[in-house]
Amino acid sequence: MSFHEKSTAVMLGGIILVYSWYFTQMLAIAETAPVDEGVAAIATIAPLLGITIAALVGIAIVAHIVIAIVDVSRQGDVDDAKDERDELIDLKSEQRGSIALTIGALAVLTMMLTGFSMFWAANALLGAMVLSTIVKASFQLYYYRRGV
Template sequence: MSFNEKSAWVMAVVLVIAAVWYFKIVAAASAALGEVAPPLLPLVAGYIILIIILSITAHILVAVTKPSEADDTMDERDRIIANRAGSFSGVLLGIGVLAGLGRYLFDYDGNMLFHIVFGAMMVAQLGEYGAKIWYYRRGV
């Protein structure tokens, strides 16, 4: 398994952990308010900080296990995989944004729109890492 594939696995796990943390707090706040909770800058900042801390820690651990792989540059296969995965991610993001905008047309809830689009960004990034793993495993 190449370092790029290991990195994709690490980031996929990190994003799932951070997304569950974020939406668990949003769901609890929404239940307490009786409506969709507004977006909060400290919560979004906490989400970003959590991703940064977890990804740095996990990548250090992966790099320490096999330092020779950590300095590898992307070869032609890695670039093709990254391009295909990025294209897939863009499609997921577009679908998520359209879903959020469609939902907004029915209830005009800007808080829900924010959370749907923010969630779409999370899903798109997770989809990119998932596609990278798929393509590495498939042998593209």
């Protein structure tokens, strides 16, 4: 398994874990906080968003250090270079992810036109971006395993 494949697998797991926690917490907050009160509603989840981003950055740093240490111990160095196959896999996976993002963006647009508050629209957009990233990473792993 290449450095990029390991990195993608770890980040996919991290994103699923962290954003599952975020959306669970967000729904709990939405039950009690005044989330339909414009921009002020967004402020109610700002700390949660901050913790989520910090957790993801932390997971990324620690995971890549661990991957690098394992690679050095097994093969003597860290081969994080990208070649034409990596780039093709990135491109094809990005294309799949952008389909998910487009569908999500259209869903958010529909939500805004049908009277959903900024709070729900913002979270739906975040959900679409997360889904897009998950789709992209899943296809990357698929192409690395099954061929491209």
